[in-house]
Amino acid sequence: MTISTRKERQKEELRAKILQTAKELFIEHGFEQTSIRNIAERIEYSPTTIYLYFKDKDDIFHALHLEGFILLNQYFRALEHVSDPFERLKAISKSYINFAVENGEFYDLMFINRSPINSINKEDAKWEEGKRAFGFLTGTITECIEKGYFKGMNSEVLAFTVWSMVHGVCSLEIRNRCDVISEENRQDLSDKACAMIIEIFERMHPKAIQ
Amino acid sequence: MTISTRKERQKEELRAKILQTAKELFIEHGFEQTSIRNIAERIEYSPTTIYLYFKDKDDIFHALHLEGFILLNQYFRALEHVSDPFERLKAISKSYINFAVENGEFYDLMFINRSPINSINKEDAKWEEGKRAFGFLTGTITECIEKGYFKGMNSEVLAFTVWSMVHGVCSLEIRNRCDVISEENRQDLSDKACAMIIEIFERMHPKAIQ
DNA sequence: ATATTTTACTTAACGGTGTAAAGTTAATTA
DNA sequence: TAATTAACTTTACACCGTTAAGTAAAATAT
The missing domain is CATH 1.10.10.60 (Homeodomain-like)
Structure with missing residues (x-):
């Protein structure tokens, strides 16, 4: 034994x-x-x-891919205590971009690289951690809507769109597509875009504008 | 001779x-x-x-990369006649996503794949067509701001953020990251997200809300 | 008109990749 | 003590991008 x-x-x-x-x-x-x-x-x-x-190389990177999602969920878990959903939404956006900046290779693997996805399709691998991360965003947006934000919008489609916004920023940075931006704005571009995204959230519900 | x-x-x-x-x-x-x-x-x-x-494989794909940008600018040229900048901005967003859906591999090469970028860095290749495309967006947003939309925002940073929004949608689709979305919304997800982005633009300037 | 050089291309080869089949050696089980 | 299983290695296949050396024909120079 x-x-x-x-x-x-x-x-x-x-x-x-x-x-x-x-x-x-x-x-x-x-x-x-x-x-x-x-x-x-x-x-x-x-x-x-x-x-x-x-099984193969994809299988290795699928395992690392999973590790990445666990790490992302750790970033997110720190935001669970933010009780106001709108504040939490803004915090999620910041945190997501921070995660990408601090773990560039992981981010690439999780959301850009094709390798781990091959493996998911092959052996219907557990995608639980990915769903948990997206569920945290969707849930937060649902709460926002319940509180009167984003009136009349579909929470899942909005969640996907918000994800697209932050993913767009991260992936353009990681895959080096920011050369068209002026040198002045290219410095800390992610931060500036993140602030812009949050500003967009705020402008979307008219009453919040002072 | x-x-x-x-x-x-x-x-x-x-x-x-x-x-x-x-x-x-x-x-x-x-x-x-x-x-x-x-x-x-x-x-x-x-x-x-x-x-x-x-010169090498990257050089070939850099040439195709250029072709892609010329094609994208053809999509955009059709929108030059849209005189109202806000309408043009919405049309650009739709058109950009259409371009990605209709030319998936090209889109991937232009905005996701690393190969053509290697070549740009190597031989400081002319990036004119890329700048023209982004310039069209930035110019449109500048006009929007002049007309009172997006008050107080930096036009270049906003242009990058808008680009990030549509790029996020396209790249998540192309690189197959949409499995977390419910089957119902996954159908025509790009269209739904595009409509959502346009809705976001509209909600950003309070007076437009009826 | 002959010799030399240049052009356009090919063959062979280097060092790298993922992966499968067959072989080996030691430990376990019968 | 013999047969089987486990854990690992060797060899090999079919690719990849790329370089160096070789070749044959055309163009140029003498």
Whole structure:
């Protein structure tokens, strides 16, 4: 019994080590430079050993993808105590962009890169953490609507649109499409866009304008 | 004279053929499946011949990237006659999303894929068409502000934010991140989000609300 | 008219990728 | 003690982008 549990533990440890190494390479050098062979070399196993622990490369990045969503939900959990839904909505927007700025490679993997999505379609993988994050936004917007904000709007479509707004900012930054912006505004562009998005929220309910 | 001009013409023709073939493969099978070797096979030349016409793979996709921007500007040119800037802004948003839906692979190349950007940084390539497209948006927003819309906002930052909004919608769709949305709303999600964005514009200036 | 150079292209090769099949060695079970 | 299983490696396949060296024909120079 103790031997077989030790073996199981060791298997689990190697799996974790592969994932940890993939994560390191990935954060240091990005997705493209993280190859099965690179990972294998760093953990001092042959490349094919990795296939005993993960179905394929997409499977590895799907696991990291999940880690990313768990991390994002940690960012969000800190906002659960914000009782006013409109304030929470603004806080979510800021926090989302912060997450992207602070975890660029993760963000790319979660919302831009195609690799982890291949894996989801393959093996109907649990997408729970992703739904939780989006649910937090949708729920907040539903509460906003109940309080009289965004009158008559569909909460899910609005949630998607709000997500699109912040995702747009993050992905244009991460994928380097901001060269058209003047040098002056390119400095801290994400922050400026974030402030602009919040300003848009505020202007949408007329009574809030002083 | 006639011989050398013919030769020049033939060189130009082969360059165009490479580009045309790359475009076909790229639209049919996407970026990943479009390799130098695939292109070469289809035009019945050796792979290395392509390097006599293009610096590298990024260079080919940078050329297609430019084609994409020319096409986008054609979409936009049709809106130049819309005299009211606020109407034009709404039309630009619709048109931008239409462009993305109708030219998915091009859109991906222009605003998501990293390949063409590598090439821009390498050889400070002319980015004129990209600037023209963004300039059209910025100009329209500047006119809006002059007419009393979006009072007190910075036109360039607002232009970037509007771009982020529509880009967010398009890129989440193209990169398949919309599974979290309920089946009901996932149908024509881009259209719904586009309508929502326009609704947001309208709610931003209080007097327009009936 | 012959020799040289240039042009346009190809062959071969390097170093990299993901991944599958077959082989090996040691531990476990029969 | 023999058969089986587990864990891992070696080898190999089919790709990829790209470079260096080679070739044959055309253009130019002598």
